[in-house]
Amino acid sequence: MTADKPLLQMQGIEKSFPGVKALDKVDLTVYPGEVVALIGENGAGKSTLMNILGGVLRQDSGTIKIEGQPVVIKNVSDAIKLGIGFIHQELNILDNLSIAGNIFLGREPTWLGPLKLINRRRMWADTEPYLKQLGLNLPPKTVLSRMSIAQQQMVEVAKALSLNARLLIMDEPTSSLTLTETKKLFEVIRQLRSSGVSIIYISHRLSEVKECADRVVGLRDGANAGSLERDKITHDNMVRLMIGRKLEEFFVSPKAQTGDNYFRISDLATQRYPHHKITFEASRGEILGFAGLVGAGRTEMAHAIFGIDTTTGGEISIGGEKLQIRCAGDAIENGIYLIPEDRRKSGLVTDMTFRENITLPDLKSFSTLGLIQRKRETSVSEKQCEKLRIKLTSVETLVKNLSGGNQQKVVLAKWLALKPKVVIFDEPTRGIDVGSKAEIYHLMRELADNRVVIVMISSDMEEILGVSDRIAVMHEGQITGILTRDKFEEEAVMRLAVGQTSWAGNKDN
């Protein structure tokens, strides 16, 4: 499948930022029609390297060759002219425009000469073939805000193809896709590959890399860490490539189950699915995983339990005591904490310092007569920082300057400074590198072992199967089945996730 002449050769790429050497003589070669997965921990230099290739940044030294010819990529439009398409993790789309409007943005076909009106018919007609190629069955005039994220992503791919891209960079393309959407994306990737398009695929989800990559290139601390050919791509090899050692015990098994059904939700109905009721129990010491497709109502359930969204009925109780939760403040008072899906948007005030974030949920205990006692704040935040091994220069560091893994630990630290009874994790490791992932799993298990109920919502199959003690699967606002450890199987979860309840061994608890 690999032709003899490489499409892209990056040689000896170096890049420094003030105080950091981000890339140190990095090489990367991609052949036509090849899917190369670029892996590495956060801060390993993947994004910097790709930003150089995509024209967002310029290298300090080193050469880039396309089909053997040295090229200079000064800006994004240079990269596009060379046939390099960059699909960022945060999609670069205008969701108020149509598919065609997005694809032809800035180069719309015009008519009526000097009036330069947009020739909409031509634009629509020119869009069709790309949509067909990518299996997107929507009219070109569909407005993007009405489409799913997966479909929007396909529009970005279509745009790149319409710009004659020969090399597509995909940065964490599956981070907000459902399992079925991910499968579909892989089909598209395979199809693009067979039509000669090369792909550089960046992902933290190793099982996905295993599924779609022809070759894996690892980066570690800004330098090449080696590469793996197709037949060598295994989970262990990739982890070793990324962190330079073997991760001892990625997932931790539970100590002892209490089975006390301490935390109980009965007939909870969310606003999104007002007619579907959720009932489940979870025990102290247990990690209850919640699997399902995106849109199954898991996040809505978490928000309802945490008091962020109003419920349309149902009961929440802890240790047999019924709780009245009207707002997040009530939930926090009762020891129910949520670590939200989008930590930058909902979990942290990133423009504030570590100290200020840690104390935000319970400022009252850090104050006398309404005035904040900064000394108390500092000492508690320093303690939390140490306890969770968060790398900080001082507790006055702004949270926005921390890596994703560390930020997630800050959200955790903020809650663990209180007295947790139930902690709900919503996609706890999205966009987090392998090393930090393992740490977060350890912390979750440690919490559970300290008699805390853990509810973990995750769309990462590996995580769901590896971390949970039981798995509840949701489909359209309802729990379609709860699996015990002996029934853990990817297929079982998938079937329940798409609503096939008959297959499940034990339904309704």
Added chain:
Amino acid sequence: MKKEIGIFAMLVVLCIVVTILNPLFLSVMNLQNTARLVGMFGIFSIGVGIVIITGGIDLSVGSLFALFGVLLSFMLMRWGWPWPLAIAAILLIAIAVGVFHGFLVTKMHLQSFIVTLCGLLFYRGLARYIAEDQTLGFGYCTGFETLQKLTTGQVLGVPMPFVLLIIISFIMWVVLHRSIYGRYLFAVGRNEEAARFSGINTSLVIASSYVVSALMAGFGAILLAFYTNSISPSSHGNFYELYAIAAAVLGVCSLRGGEGSIIGIVIGAALLQVLQNLVNLLGIPSSLNFAVMGTVILIGVITDQILGRRKAKS
């Protein structure tokens, strides 16, 4: 803190320049009068600044001056209310206005710009209607001389409004920079959603900022009414909301919310008054008043931006 030093330096430089060009600037009379104005403008600028810190804006204060001035004149002169009652009534109405703004912004989810723009139009119209467009005043303040002294008098040569500003800004400094409520204001301004996910009642925090602003406008209105002793409802307090916004912006508040300081706002308000004073003292045609102010604010903001960018780069 660094940013406040920048604007303070600007204020000092400006004072030195004015003094050199016209030593009258340092005359007791001029200093007293400027301090009086700084006091009044500073007080309501703090209120608007608090709203800006939560990420909102309050455009209604100028019109509230007219409305409160008219009402105060009616209560004291026409209805003969005892002055403590009149003051209490004005402040209560101010709180009610603030609650109403806060309700519309947080519960009806209207944009603060629109809510307070409607307020700007409505309160001005109401003031003119109530006063039948007549200019009102307090005459010789017979029966409420104490109030007159409290609002226009002096303590050891320092005009009352300035004394009140010192007291209010100290209280507000503690509230904003040392109290739980202050921390919540910043948190809500920076990231409302994350604040809500931390269990903060963000609607209440945001709504309360409009109450603070309206209350400060109430204080300012009383001082201003007695300062002018002549309230023509169509022009009294016109554009004053813009002075407050300018003071807040000069005082390192970001219109995006989550940034700002009391000291900065007070210095900003002082800077604007010294500028005004400069126009008068240097014989610059008063028609250029706004142009001078606009230019200086722009220069200040541009300098801040350039210095800020350099700092971010290094």
